[in-house]
Amino acid sequence: METSPVTRQDLHRYLKGCGWPCHPRICGQIARDNGAPATLLAQLEALPNRVYTSEAELAEDLQRAGVFFSAEGTAMMAGQAGVHQGMVVVGTDGHTVGDVKEVRNRDFVLNRRRARDLCVPFDAVRDVEAGQVMLNMSAEDVNYQRWECTKLF
Numbered sequence: 001m002e003t004s005p006v007t008r009q010d011l012h013r014y015l016k017g018c019g020w021p022c023h024p025r026i027c028g029q030i031a032r033d034n035g036a037p038a039t040l041l042a043q044l045e046a047l048p049n050r051v052y053t054s055e056a057e058l059a060e061d062l063q064r065a066g067v068f069f070s071a072e073g074t075a076m077m078a079g080q081a082g083v084h085q086g087m088v089v090v091g092t093d094g095h096t097v098g099d100v101k102e103v104r105n106r107d108f109v110l111n112r113r114r115a116r117d118l119c120v121p122f123d124a125v126r127d128v129e130a131g132q133v134m135l136n137m138s139a140e141d142v143n144y145q146r147w148e149c150t151k152l153f
Contacts, residue, residue, distance in 0.1 A: 090132055
């Protein structure tokens, strides 16, 4: 499943017809009916079980849940921003772990020399800058993670 960018204007459009106050499940149903992408729907489903009094309040909780809106207004998962194929991946110790082979919805495939590929979840990303992805652990610690890549048939 590909990640679809979502802007604040898109969020407003997807929630059109959502009367406030509104429960996230109702907001999710309305967003689904208005053509919202699966990534946004998944985030709406993961929100706390409470009633939102405004779209702004809902957007704040989406941000707390790991979605952020960039300067361009694009919403994406934290850690996912800027990760793209071919980037070098390093540990906190500065040692190279491998490179990004593929970016997916909730993780990326890490290509490692002389070792099997791993599917690294975005919550393991500490920072993305200067053309590289820094994980929140040392390069050695990556070897002890159970980040198996699941094959979809």
